Amino acid sequence: MEKRSYLKELTKGIIKENPVLCLVLGTCPTLAVTTSAFNAIGMGVAATAVLICSNAVISLLRKFIPDKVRIPAYITIIAGFVTVVQMLVKAFAPAINNSLGIYLPLIVVNCIILGRAEMFAGKNPVLPSILDGLGMGIGFTAALLCMGIIREFFGSGTLFGMQIMPVQILIFILPPGGFFVFGILIMLANKLNSRAGKKVKTSPCDGCPMSENCAEKSCEKTAKEATVNAD
């Protein structure tokens, strides 16, 4: 782990391991709040703030949290930060609070945040964890912003509230349109990743985007056992 540069921890979340488009985590807020670009930014920034803080604290406490109760402990820490963020948003940006509605407190159960705590912050020192949280947050916000811009532009003909298109294609702001835009963005992200460099498949874990941080490597083990048994 020490060999990997800090910069890489930051940039991997943006395209290569983009939490929404490549790991396909946190799809619920992705589909629900991206009906406008402004909502998408609000959601992205709020989740990023929680992600950075919780990654930092979990990384600090990683030696004290007993392994058996780590998930409840992580959730408690995350919930604390979500409450703080929610209060701040309510106080300083009530409009965003109204438009995000229930999805703001639901950041607690956002799989990206728990996923990063489990996969990264629970095993790594503080600085890389913060950078990882920041990178993942930027990736999440960027993906949400892309979806928000596309859906708002076609669905309501506006961009950040400014009228641009005279016609509206309503389906883009309805759930089916959300799924289609999501699918097309995943397709583009895969295309970008496949161009960036082709991996040679050596173990069954290579196909899994979480293999790098996988503690168990159980899939690899079972695969090896299977080949041994077959011999």
Added chain:
Amino acid sequence: MDTKLHVSASPHFKGSSTTRRIMLDVIIALIPASVMACVIFGMRSMVLIAICIATCVLLEFISRKIMKRDTTIGDLSAVVTGLLLALNLPVDINPLIAMFGCLIAIVVVKQMFGGIGMNFVNPALAARIVLLVSFPGPMMHWVTAAGAPKAAAIDATTSATPLAAEPGVYSYVDLLLGRCGGSIGEVCALALILGGIYLVVRKVISPIIPCVYLGTAAVMSLIVGLDPLYQLLSGGLMIGAIFMATDYTTSPVTKWGKVIYAIGCGILTILLRAFSNMPEGVSFSILLMNILVPLIERATAPRTLGYIKKKKGEQK
């Protein structure tokens, strides 16, 4: 004559039915409906049909080129999709909206899922529903047909479809000949039935799906207290049952699968017509059943010769 012996894998006898031939038959079967569309709504409907067909073929060509696959416009399936989509639109629709529908049908529903034979729902129907949801205003704007009863026209240019109209405005003959408002291809039930008979005679479609679909719809209308004949002749039920529900890719291959599929379509259509807040339910019900087709096929797969079904609780 070639006297050399050919060595090749089976099949050694090939029938004359090709995709191109089948699609050509579907186009021939749709000619009466297209001609009636011109008679009822004027030459504007011919322009709309031309725009849709041209856009669909062009988009099919471009998207296959971009995806670096073989060109498939020769099999005429894009022409059928364009024609069906045009017949499902109101006559005064903005051509740009119609072209957007073609984009959805050909690029999103058909080519992104792998081209002909791979689409998970009927492309023309999916496009119609996307347009209906996206542009409810223009898509529900029905121009009065030539010869429609005066009581149907509230003002000079638009009228309700028979499904949304007061009972008693349209007679059965009006519906049969298409003297009513609606999409350009769906109004004349007689022309659609003629096309359907041609397809059955040419063995392009099996009569199971349309007959069971229409029968179920009639029984269901009786159950919920609607006039069965009026329900059958009005709206998109005829074009849906004959041309949309029978699409090869998106309907089951097994006989009992076809029956289950058609019954499902019929029940959903009448339920949507009677209890939903939209006047028409044909497209939604066929789309829903299209998605269920893989499950229906799995449930009705024929038994392999010699395979004995295990009884419950019996160990192997």
